[in-house]
Amino acid sequence: MMQDIRAYMRLVQEETERALRRYLPKHAPDTLQEAIAYSLFAGGKRLRPLFHFATLEALGAERSIGYPVVAALEMVHTYSLIHDDLPAMDNDDLRRGKPTNHKVFGEAVAILAGDALQAQAFFALSDLLSFPGLPPAKLLVLFQGFARAIGAEGMVGGQVLDLEAEGKNIELDALEHLHRLKTGSLIVFSVESAAILGGAKAKEHEALVRYARALGLAFQVQDDILDVIGDEKMLGKKTRQDDIQQKSTYPALIGLEEAQKFRDRLIEEAKQALDVLTEERQSIQILFAIADLVGTRES
Amino acid sequence: MMQDIRAYMRLVQEETERALRRYLPKHAPDTLQEAIAYSLFAGGKRLRPLFHFATLEALGAERSIGYPVVAALEMVHTYSLIHDDLPAMDNDDLRRGKPTNHKVFGEAVAILAGDALQAQAFFALSDLLSFPGLPPAKLLVLFQGFARAIGAEGMVGGQVLDLEAEGKNIELDALEHLHRLKTGSLIVFSVESAAILGGAKAKEHEALVRYARALGLAFQVQDDILDVIGDEKMLGKKTRQDDIQQKSTYPALIGLEEAQKFRDRLIEEAKQALDVLTEERQSIQILFAIADLVGTRES
Numbered sequence: 016m017m018q019d020i021r022a023y024m025r026l027v028q029e030e031t032e033r034a035l036r037r038y039l040p041k042h043a044p045d046t047l048q049e050a051i052a053y054s055l056f057a058g059g060k061r062l063r064p065l066f067h068f069a070t071l072e073a074l075g076a077e078r079s080i081g082y083p084v085v086a087a088l089e090m091v092h093t094y095s096l097i098h099d100d101l102p103a104m105d106n107d108d109l110r111r112g113k114p115t116n117h118k119v120f121g122e123a124v125a126i127l128a129g130d131a132l133q134a135q136a137f138f139a140l141s142d143l144l145s146f147p148g149l150p151p152a153k154l155l156v157l158f159q160g161f162a163r164a165i166g167a168e169g170m171v172g173g174q175v176l177d178l179e180a181e182g183k184n185i186e187l188d189a190l191e192h193l194h195r196l197k198t199g200s201l202i203v204f205s206v207e208s209a210a211i212l213g214g215a216k217a218k219e220h221e222a223l224v225r226y227a228r229a230l231g232l233a234f235q236v237q238d239d240i241l242d243v244i245g246d247e248k249m250l251g252k253k254t255r256q257d258d259i260q261q262k263s264t265y266p267a268l269i270g271l272e273e274a275q276k277f278r279d280r281l282i283e284e285a286k287q288a289l290d291v292l293t294e295e296r297q298s299i300q301i302l303f304a305i306a307d308l309v310g311t312r313e314s
Numbered sequence: 315m316m317q318d319i320r321a322y323m324r325l326v327q328e329e330t331e332r333a334l335r336r337y338l339p340k341h342a343p344d345t346l347q348e349a350i351a352y353s354l355f356a357g358g359k360r361l362r363p364l365f366h367f368a369t370l371e372a373l374g375a376e377r378s379i380g381y382p383v384v385a386a387l388e389m390v391h392t393y394s395l396i397h398d399d400l401p402a403m404d405n406d407d408l409r410r411g412k413p414t415n416h417k418v419f420g421e422a423v424a425i426l427a428g429d430a431l432q433a434q435a436f437f438a439l440s441d442l443l444s445f446p447g448l449p450p451a452k453l454l455v456l457f458q459g460f461a462r463a464i465g466a467e468g469m470v471g472g473q474v475l476d477l478e479a480e481g482k483n484i485e486l487d488a489l490e491h492l493h494r495l496k497t498g499s500l501i502v503f504s505v506e507s508a509a510i511l512g513g514a515k516a517k518e519h520e521a522l523v524r525y526a527r528a529l530g531l532a533f534q535v536q537d538d539i540l541d542v543i544g545d546e547k548m549l550g551k552k553t554r555q556d557d558i559q560q561k562s563t564y565p566a567l568i569g570l571e572e573a574q575k576f577r578d579r580l581i582e583e584a585k586q587a588l589d590v591l592t593e594e595r596q597s598i599q600i601l602f603a604i605a606d607l608v609g610t611r612e613s
Contacts (some may be wrong), residue, residue, distance in 0.1 A: 047474045051466065098429060098540035101420035123477050127427065127470050130397060133429065134465030137436045141457035144450045149530030151443045151450070158440035159518035165352065167342035173427050177345045178422050 020304035021148040031064040032056065032105065033087055038090075038139035040131070045185030050120040051127035051135075054093050057111050060314075062234075063088040066205035069301040070223060073292060080146060084157075084208050086139035090167050094132035099127050099174070105260065112251035135167075146201060149212075157208055164204040173197025175269040190263050194235040195228070204232035218291050225288035226302065233281035234308050238262035240274055242311070249314045282310045319603035322362060330388055331355065333381040334493040337389075337438035338354055339430070349419040350434075354391050356410050359613075363389040365504035368600040369522060372591060373512030381446060383456075383507050385438035390464050391500065393431035396424050398473070404559065411550035432464075448511075456507055463503040472496025481560040489562050493534040494527070501530035506593035524587040526603065532580035532608050538563035539573055540612070548613045560599075581609045 064085035117125035173196030206227035265274035364454030399414040451474035505526035532551035564573035
């Protein structure tokens with residue numbers, strides 16, 4: 016299965032790049048175009064598209080209906096990384112083994128490349144309006160769900176909590192809340208949007224959200240763990256940054272071993288949530304494989 | 315009429331604040347909520363909502379259908395000001411007579427407040443999907459038109475051109491192109507979105523876009539003029555900043571007097587464009603009054 020999931024990931028990466036190219040701005044100033052492409056095609060894992068496509072697959076829907084969403088997901092994810100790396104934020108010089116956007120294009124252009132990517136994400140998502148058969152009520156839930164997932168009540172809100180937590184000892188549930196907003200909400204949207212587009216029944220929808228919530232958090236716990244025990248070369252960035260920046264992490268709060276156990280429990284929880292689907296759905300193996308992948312990933 | 319337009323502007327300001335409150339995030343972290351409200355309710359002129367409501371009015375449409383758009387317009391305009399003022403960009407300390415967002419909340423929160431506002435703008439705009447009677451094809455044009463107007467091919471693209479022009483002598487048509495992107499595209503969208511929602515006929519739509527294009531540029535020329543001869547107290551910001559930052563402006567390129575003539579020609583052009591509407595439409599006085607206002611504004 017691990018062989019299969021690697022092949023599936025390559026397929027997802029190819030289709031995501033195709034989706035991104037379809038929705039890229041065509042007539043932007045050169046510098047901006049370059050700065051956008053630099054980070055957008057920097058070899059990201061395309062984890063969120065993987066979640067999205069795999070969920071569509073599990074529901075027997077065509078991958079092509081997911082193109083607007085996966086482009087939107089990666090554009091927003093990329094913009095958030097560009098802004099996170101800025102000197103005023105995490106001040107990172109390296110990302111995926113390459114100099115960060117502001118190191119190459121300067122701070123002003125990096126801010127603007129991020130801003131443009133967010134706008135372009137909505138450009139991509141809006142293309143769902145050109146797909147026949149999607150009722151306005153569904154699209155309203157999708158569009159507002161996306162805006163909420165990435166805005167003040169989601170990703171950006173989590174980023175603010177993260178800033179505020181620096182140098183402080185925060186409680187475990189405050190840390191969980193922070194991650195559920197900062198990274199969890201977009202991962203949950205990756206799955207939930209596919210549940211909506213793929214026509215999941217209420218029970219399936221609920222199960223898929225539970226799966227995504229558990230894995231989204233597991234992903235973050237693993238991120239914290241990799242910052243302690245990961246390989247800098249594999250990760251393409253410096254480790255031990257959380258410690259230097261005095262960030263609250265799971266290993267720091269509950270110890271490395273407990274953090275690993277917590278991660279494994281979350282992965283189990285995610286898999287169990289899929290029980291509802293197994294009754295009627297055939298192609299959920301990829302969702303299972305992703306769950307295992309989150310626990311074993313090294314980058 | 316000038317008395318009337320002042321009263322109408324107050325009405326627009328009230329309705330815009332109502333629209334903004336309707337679509338504000340409700341459960342964001344306190345700091346973020348405060349930083350957003352600080353800039354969003356800082357006494358902006360609500361020029362873009364004025365354009366939008368006045369166009370709806372001219373077409374005999376209800377103002378209420380414009381609420382999602384005016385909230386989106388002001389959220390994006392506000393985010394663009396917050397990011398423009400950042401140290402990496404224009405590095406401004408004052409905006410509308412108050413310390414800029416990053417001066418009060420710090421650079422990181424200011425970046426994130428801007429990011430959240432952009433997401434929230436799409437949250438607001440998406441509410442159009444809950445209005446009955448708007449066909450998906452119209453909404454697609456509206457949503458993608460908005461994303462394009464504020465993204466790499468519009469506002470943000472113009473901002474990049476503006477950065478690149480600093481300290482250089484650029485040509486007159488490069489300056490015009492820059493402004494058409496940086497401020498023009500959102501002003502044109504303010505009018506064009508109302509033309510779409512208000513059911514303008516093809517000829518009217520075209521005329522309204524011509525009106526908005528001319529006035530959008532006139533507005534920017536007046537901005538340049540005010541930076542030279544304006545009153546700091548009225549403007550709520552320092553004048554002569556363009557000179558200090560070595561920005562290309564109309565007064566710098568063609569002289570103050572020629573700039574004033576150019577502005578007046580654009581205002582005439584805008585008014586003439588409305589000729590098409592006068593044949594059948596009654597309530598275009600406000601659009602006329604706005605045109606005059608652009609040329610006489612002191613802040």
